[in-house]
Amino acid sequence: MKAAIYCRLSEEDKNKISAADDSESIYNQKLMLKQYAENNGWQIYDIYSDDDYTGSDRNRPEFNRLISDAEKHKFQIVLCKTQSRFTREMELVEKYIHGLFPLWGIRFISIVDNADTDIKGNKKSRQINGLVNEWYLEDMSENIKSVLTNKRMNGLHIGSFALYGYKKDPAKKGHLIIDEEAAAIVREIFILFSEGYGKTAIARILNGRGVPNPTEYKRIHGMTYKQAKNSTLWRYSSISSILHNEIYIGNMVQGKYESVSYKSKANRPRPRSQWYIVQNTHQPIIDIALWDKVQLLLDSRSKPFSDGKTGLFARKVLCAHCGYTMRSGKTKGYRYLKCPNKHVSENACIGSYINTDKLEYALISELKKFINLCENIYDIDKYINWNTHLEDNKKCLLQKISEYTSSINYISNAIKNAYLDKIKGIITEDEYLLFSNEFKSDKMRYEDELNKINSEIAQLDVKLQDHSDHLRLIDRYLNIEQLNKTIIDVFIDHIEISKRNKSTNIVDINIFWNF
Numbered sequence: 001m002k003a004a005i006y007c008r009l010s011e012e013d014k015n016k017i018s019a020a021d022d023s024e025s026i027y028n029q030k031l032m033l034k035q036y037a038e039n040n041g042w043q044i045y046d047i048y049s050d051d052d053y054t055g056s057d058r059n060r061p062e063f064n065r066l067i068s069d070a071e072k073h074k075f076q077i078v079l080c081k082t083q084s085r086f087t088r089e090m091e092l093v094e095k096y097i098h099g100l101f102p103l104w105g106i107r108f109i110s111i112v113d114n115a116d117t118d119i120k121g122n123k124k125s126r127q128i129n130g131l132v133n134e135w136y137l138e139d140m141s142e143n144i145k146s147v148l149t150n151k152r153m154n155g156l157h158i159g160s161f162a163l164y165g166y167k168k169d170p171a172k173k174g175h176l177i178i179d180e181e182a183a184a185i186v187r188e189i190f191i192l193f194s195e196g197y198g199k200t201a202i203a204r205i206l207n208g209r210g211v212p213n214p215t216e217y218k219r220i221h222g223m224t225y226k227q228a229k230n231s232t233l234w235r236y237s238s239i240s241s242i243l244h245n246e247i248y249i250g251n252m253v254q255g256k257y258e259s260v261s262y263k264s265k266a267n268r269p270r271p272r273s274q275w276y277i278v279q280n281t282h283q284p285i286i287d288i289a290l291w292d293k294v295q296l297l298l299d300s301r302s303k304p305f306s307d308g309k310t311g312l313f314a315r316k317v318l319c320a321h322c323g324y325t326m327r328s329g330k331t332k333g334y335r336y337l338k339c340p341n342k343h344v345s346e347n348a349c350i351g352s353y354i355n356t357d358k359l360e361y362a363l364i365s366e367l368k369k370f371i372n373l374c375e376n377i378y379d380i381d382k383y384i385n386w387n388t389h390l391e392d393n394k395k396c397l398l399q400k401i402s403e404y405t406s407s408i409n410y411i412s413n414a415i416k417n418a419y420l421d422k423i424k425g426i427i428t429e430d431e432y433l434l435f436s437n438e439f440k441s442d443k444m445r446y447e448d449e450l451n452k453i454n455s456e457i458a459q460l461d462v463k464l465q466d467h468s469d470h471l472r473l474i475d476r477y478l479n480i481e482q483l484n485k486t487i488i489d490v491f492i493d494h495i496e497i498s499k500r501n502k503s504t505n506i507v508d509i510n511i512f513w514n515f
Contacts, residue, residue, distance in 0.1 A: 002045040003077035005033045006066055008085045010054045026051055029081045036111050037079060045075040055088030063087075067096065070106055083110040090442070094406055155252040155278030161223060163247050164214035165285050176247075176282040182217060183285045189242055190286050194293050199243070203234040203344040213238055233348055236327065236340045243298060246277075249291050250284035253277050312485055313337060313356065313495070320496040320510065322349040328356075337497070352497040354507050359497075360483055362509050367491060370513070394461075397453050404446045404453070411443045490514065 007029040026049055037044050046069070048062040057063075063086075070078065078101065080086045086108075087093060097108045097117065108117045151158050156174030165186040169175040185206070192202045206213075212220055213234045247253055255276040257269055286294075317326045319339035326337040335356040342351025415436050422432040491514055498508035 001042045001077060002075040003037045003042040003079045004045050004066055004069065004075040005030065005037070005047045006063070006078060006080050006086060007033070007047070007049040008053060008055065008060070008063075009051050029085070032081060032111070033079050042077060042079075045069075055084055055086075058089075058092075070101065070104055073104060076105060077107045077109060080108075080110045082112045083115045086110065091403060091407060094410060095403060099406075149255075149276075152252075152254045152276035153278070155281035157252060157281075158254065161218065163245065164217065164242070165248065166282070167223070176252075178283055178285060182214075185211060186242060186248060186285050189239060190248075190290055190294055193239075193243055193297065194290060199236045199239040200340065200343045202239050203236060206234045207344055207348075233341075233344055235344050243294055246291070248284065248286045249288060250282055251277055251279045252281040312483055312488055313359070316488060316492060317354075317359070317495045317497060319349060319352040320498040320508070321352060324349070326352060326354075326497060350499050352499050352507075354497050354509075358507075359495075359509065363488075363492075363495075363511070364481070364483060366509075366511055367487070370491070394457060397457050400453055401450060401457075404450050408443055408446050408450075411439050411446070415439045415443075 007026050009026050009029075030047060030049070034044060048066040050060040050062045053060045053063075066078070069075065078086070083093070083097075086097070097115075101108050101117065109115065148158055151174060157168070157176050158174065162168050162176055162179075165179060165183045166176040167179040169177045189202055189206075192205065193199070197205070211234070213232065216232045217223075242248070245253070253275060255270060255274065313326075313328075315325055317337050318324065319326055319341070322339065322341050324339060324341055327340045329336050329338060336353060337356060337359065338353045339349055339351045341349035342353075418427065418432055418435045418439070421427045422429060427435070493512040493514050495512070496510040498510075500507045
């Protein structure tokens with residue numbers, strides 16, 4: 001029999017380990033599990049070890065390698081110290097330990113909490129372990145969130161890295177001090193803008209001098225930083241972000257984003273009214289008079305075009321040469337779109353440019369051709385491929401429904417079994433109430449997720465109508481004469497614009513249809 005050993009250690013576990021007690025360390029987990037395998041006469045196929053990963057992280061590299069090898073039947077046993085080392089999520093307990101592992105002929109054993117899929121009657125114990133671990137995750141998430149909220153409300157900096165122009169104070173946790181080298185660039189940016197220089201012009205000045213942008217600066221100085229696309233050059237967006245950030249006047253601003261769920265690393269933006277803003281928490285880089293002047297200039301330059309035409313192409317038009325979203329502008333009454341990278345540096349991009357009236361005329365012409373082609377019902381299959389990826393999305397959602405339904409069924413059975421255990425005197429009334437309340441809470445959460453998924457599937461089904469719906473849509477816009485945002489969103493995924501060819505005076509327009 002071949003056994004796969006899985007070990008995991010999170011940052012939280014490391015904080016618990018003292019010099020006198022390293023029983024949770026990866027080394028000791030391996031030692032314990034190897035000895036257990038040897039005592040049972042099992043051959044160790046491989047050791048899979050994830051260091052500094054939580055039990056709710058589904059992207060653990062060694063965990064996913066173990067699952068892949070299990071599916072290929074490379075071993076017959078998965079051996080862990082505790083079930084929580086394998087996962088703290090009830091959903092994954094059901095999916096792998098009680099679902100796929102038995103199908104693949106794999107026995108799961110965690111030696112400390114006596115979980116063993118080969119022992120009859122052991123399943124309830126594993127499920128209770130799974131629920132306890134799930135509750136632990138949720139409670140830990142709420143506790144961490146509460147601590148972080150308290151720190152934000154008190155103006156303590158809790159980010160992984162300091163804003164460009166500052167660095168973390170080594171003598172005082174949660175406090176920022178000025179990084180003079182970077183702060184000098186921040187001051188220059190504010191002064192240049194107050195003197196009438198545009199954001200792109202400022203980026204070009206800094207790039208011309210070879211000044212590293214915030215990401216590159218932190219990389220050079222060995223600081224923690226977030227990797228960004230094309231991270232060596234200053235751009236319009238980075239200048240804009242600095243000019244709008246009131247941390248530079250000594251105010252701590254945090255909580256702009258929040259996590260979607262304790263099970264996910266995805267974030268979503270929060271409204272400004274919910275941000276945590278504490279004044280005078282650190283030394284300002286920009287004085288208030290310069291800040292106010294810059295904010296007035298920013299407000300005066302942010303007025304949209306009166307006719308709203310440029311909004312037709314918002315986030316739809318890309319530069320064919322560098323892939324960046326083209327930015328709108330207006331000069332002498334003419335509206336245009338241009339690549340924001342052309343002027344940030346001589347070698348950043350050759351730059352694309354197009355008059356929006358010409359773009360609108362070209363799109364109407366191409367839309368008419370496309371719709372006329374599609375009008376012939378016999379050729380509809382040849383010209384329309386209506387979002388085939390939606391079918392794959394629907395399959396994934398249906399799989400989730402199956403998983404959540406399985407969890408709900410399990411919880412219902414667990415409540416029933418807990419009641420029977422209470423009747424038999426195996427557990428007390430208080431224990432039963434504790435278990436049943438937690439079970440019901442989890443059941444409600446899974447049911448909420450099911451409702452959300454069913455809503456998503458309903459939306460997909462609307463998009464996955466038959467060809468007659470497509471024909472009706474095409475018929476609706478058969479005599480199109482003027483564009484609007486709805487038409488562009490329905491028919492066009494995005495548009496790529498190339499630089500004008502000097503010899504032919506032609507700007508290539510490449511349309512990527514939604515069909």
